[in-house]
Amino acid sequence: MSFRSGVSAFAVAAAAVVFSGGAHAAPNCGLANGKKADGAPIPIGAIVSATGLDDFSSSAKAASAYFKCVNDNGGINGRPVEYTVLDDQWRPDVSAQAAASLIKDKKVVALVGDMSIPGCGANAAIYKAEGVVDIPAVGVVRECFNSPNIAPINAGPRLSAIGISRFAVEKLNAKSLVCLTPKIPGAAEWICGGMEAWGKLRNVKVSTVTFDPASPDMTSIILQAAAGSPDAVVLTFSKGTVVAALVAAEQQGLDKKTKFVGLASSYALDLPQAVSPYWDGKYHVNLEFAPLDSAGADAQNWRSIMDKYGSANDPRDNFSEAGYLAAKATTQALLSLDPGKIDRAAVTTALKSIKDFKSDILCKPWYFGEGARHNANHSGLTAEVAGDKWKIIGECVDADDPELTEIFAAEKAAK
Amino acid sequence: MNLQFLVSGLGLGSVYALSGVSLVVLYRASGTLNFAIGALGALGAHCAWTLLSLKYPAFLAIVASVVVAAAGSFLYGRFVAPALSHRDRSVRAVSTLGFALVLLGVMGLVWGETIPRRLTLPTDAAYVELLSVRVTYTRIVALGLALATVGAIALLLFGTRIGLAMRSLASDRELGGILGINTTRVDSIAWLISGAIAGASGLLLGDLVRLQPSFLTFLVIPAVAAALLGGLTSLGGTIVGGLVIGVVEGMLTSFPELASYRSAAPFLIALLFVAVAGRSHSLRTSQ
Incomplete structure (x- = not known):
């Protein structure tokens, strides 16, 4: 049973429990x-x-x-x-x-x-x-x-970045991406490096912008990320900084030209409430696991x-x-x-x-x-902000990191 | 050079300047460098957020932010600071750091540190476009408020009896006391005013930066740097200092090699200033 069909099957059972006033099993x-x-x-x-x-x-x-x-x-x-x-x-x-x-x-x-x-x-x-x-x-x-x-x-932040990049390219028609990442030793090379390697294979232009995580001036940071008018900016950090980045992008009206997407690190139940309604249907994140309110x-x-x-x-x-x-x-x-x-x-x-x-x-x-x-x-869902909640978009998709070639080959051989 | 970042930096620099003024007002009157202004501002901003989320009018939330920060500052200044008044300035400064940590802990307990929140003011909705950057009315208010605060404080210092008392104590605290100035009363008023300004700064920073207790608490650092550029006494110098720090920090964004170290700008600017000012002072002294 696939993850999605599993979710659907249990949705009925879960609804029965909820509406009968029952608690968890x-x-x-x-x-x-x-x-x-x-x-x-x-x-x-x-x-x-x-x-x-x-x-x-x-x-x-x-x-x-x-x-x-x-x-x-x-x-x-x-x-x-x-x-x-x-x-x-x-x-x-x-x-x-x-x-x-x-x-x-x-x-x-x-x-x-x-x-x-x-x-x-x-x-x-x-x-x-x-x-x-x-x-x-x-x-x-x-x-x-x-x-x-x-x-x-x-899956890890590298694959989460590639997963959401794939969504941005395939579903949001992005042809150029910016990986916006805090300057933490090794992180930019590991996370944005993955996006860049993936972009080369997909003929997608990927550039990296690093910033000082202690800097309070998110407006300048987000202006720098959007400076070359990329089709999408991938936010690789956690929810608190993501809210600050989205607010800055909103105040500058950057979403008119550029899409904003994020990693699983910004998938938190309390994030939509902080950025809705402006970002409804406009901010997408990759998920490494089932939604937190899954009925599976x-x-x-x-x-x-x-x-x-x-x-x-x-x-x-x-x-x-x-x-x-x-x-x-x-x-x-x-x-x-x-x-x-x-x-x-x-x-x-x-x-x-x-x-x-x-x-x-x-x-x-x-x-x-x-x-x-x-x-x-190495496979995840995508969610978008929808009011005070997240809404799951589409099916599970593989993050086709070039580094995983051997793993994909081994999985294929094991089948 | 991208002038977008200049415009962007000005908004934040205005609030650094305002926070710096809060420090200078208190330092001039009582000789205490209050490292808790960031935490007091954060406390006010979180109270404002709570009221806004409960659908109270924005005006009430803004007033609450200022009142809560002013009250917190006053209570410390009235009941804790006098016990330390005979101690060295560094001891008094470090004690305010303790006060900041207590406030930070309280905010962590009440609001949590990691819950993403957004503080929105009515002035966020409108903007003017300058050099392809949207300057929200909140940023314009920040600059206007910084300048207006300096004017009001100058008026207080040079046009009122309490201002005269503050200047007397700043000049010679012991002599002021002997002459009959009620130091506790004057100090308390200075703590109250400083706290109110911190409340306004915190509200603006909560909107412009992010609503997170620790982040706002430690934004006292650029405020201290701005106050240092004003020599801890000059209100005009502090305003210029805050704006310079904000603009330099913003402009560094356009230099990829330096962009990742922007948060060091306040320290470096203050350090450079202190070194140059100290050198010219010692030159003047030797002559």
């Missing part, structure tokens, strides 16, 4: 037998960037909720998951300390559901050396997708688990969805192991062997994959 996880796991704990870790420029801990909170649900439902064949989450404060040195602490002291069998900005770069080497696998919920930087032992659940069965299960095992304050965002998926995929893999023989080597083998992990939160099944490049999630 009971959470479903692990062995789903209602028995508390009381065996020897299985240590699993996660590193998040919780304190610093922003709080990226929601993925681990969702993974934690899922593991709590698993522990209440038979655990991993009787053994509970002991989930330890450490904050790296956005600092590579702290991230390295956290990884060492989890791997050497806590003896974790894997890292799951994390989201750390410096983590992949700081820790890829130790994961490889110690034979530990990391399944981040959300990878941001290049190293998260180009390390043998790291396989994120999300797994999306509903994610919300049920968050309601029962998470805190009311835990964000229900895309990062949370990804954390849920990372924990679920890991649980399914661990359940295939002999509970008496669960050690790091066995878990590494099991996680690396994950294939065809299906969820209606994803466009396509997720897998860990071979080699050093992992990007199983």
Whole structure:
């Protein structure tokens, strides 16, 4: 069943629940037998960037909720998951300390559901050396997708940029694009570089404009991005800065000549309210996961688990969805192991062997994959601002990054 | 050179200038450099946003922004600042940084740091076009308000008894006290006026920049730079300083090699000014 048809099928069921005044269905996880796991704990870790420029801990909170649900439902064949989450404060040195602490002291069998900005770069080497696998919920930087032992659940900003570029070219008839990105080391090369490489293959003119993220003068920045009258400007940053950029573009009337599109990082339920009605039908974003209000069965299960095992304050965002998926995929893999023989080597083998992990939160099944490049999630939807909400446009579309040629070939061969 | 950025920078520079005036007014009267003006402005702007989102009239929201910031500033100036009045100026300045962080925490709790919001004023709807840039009435109001504030403050300082008292305290605080000036009362009025100006600045910055507590709080930095260009005493110099900083920051956008470091412009301009002014001062002293 495709993602879209899955959504449609469950829409009827969801409507029935809503209109009958019912709540979410009971959470479903692990062995789903209602028995508390009381065996020897299985240590699993996660590193998040919780304190610093922003709080990226929601993925681990969702993974934690899922593991709590698993522990209440038979655990991993009787053994509970002991989930330890450490904050790296956005600092590579702290991230390295956290990884060492989890791997050497806590003896974790894997890292799951994390989201750390410096983590992949700081820790890829130790994961490889110690034979530990990391399944981040959300990878941001290049190293998260180009390390043998790291396989994120999300598509990443590079593919999100290419996905929305493809939409701008194919649906908005754009022939020239500007990648507008904050000056963060490596980000412009990784994200806008992807758009440029993709543009060369598609004969689309792509240029990059970087800006100082601390600069308050968004009007000048947006004027600079639109200076060459590109057909579309791709906003590669998060929702707060996107609102400032869209307001500046609106005040300058730039949308008359130039389209504005964004990455999944600006897909937030509270963004449309801030920019509507002016941007209704005019601002489009790429999605790496199902819409947050999706009626799909797994999306509903994610919300049920968050309601029962998470805190009311835990964000229900895309990062949370990804954390849920990372924990679920890991649980399914661990359940295939002999509970008496669960050690790091066995878990590494099991996680690396994950294939065809299906969820209606994803466009396509997720897998860990071979080699050093992992990007199983490379397909996403597009949403546009419609009043106070997002409206999904069209079907799932692949981000045809030239860097993924081998991955596409391997997927084709596996079919 | 693209003159679009000059026009764009002028709008923001006007608000830097206004914020700088808020600092100078207080510094002249009480000798305290108030690093909390950004946070006070942010607090006022968020209150205004709340009223606007509850469909209250824009006029009420604007007044609320100014009143809330003025009240916050007054309360600190009346009840906290006197306890530190005998301390060194740097200690008093750092204590306002603590006040800013407290306000930032409160705003984080009440409004949240990461929720995208938009503050829209009625003056955003109309604009004039200059060098292919739409200059909204909000930007024109910002420039007009900065100039009008300087005029009003000058009138207060040189045409009223309270202004005379402020100038006396700025000249010699101890002597002013001995002569019978009620320093607490004068200081409180200075804190009140400074806070009101900060409230207006915060409202304009919330509209022109973005409505985010931390972002607005730390926009005190270009305001301090503007005040430094005015020698922390000259209102006219502060206005010029704010405009220069805004324009330079805007113009740097057209230089791709430098555009990514634009936020350093206020520091560099202030540093350059202090170095040159300090050098010429020491030359004059040695002569």
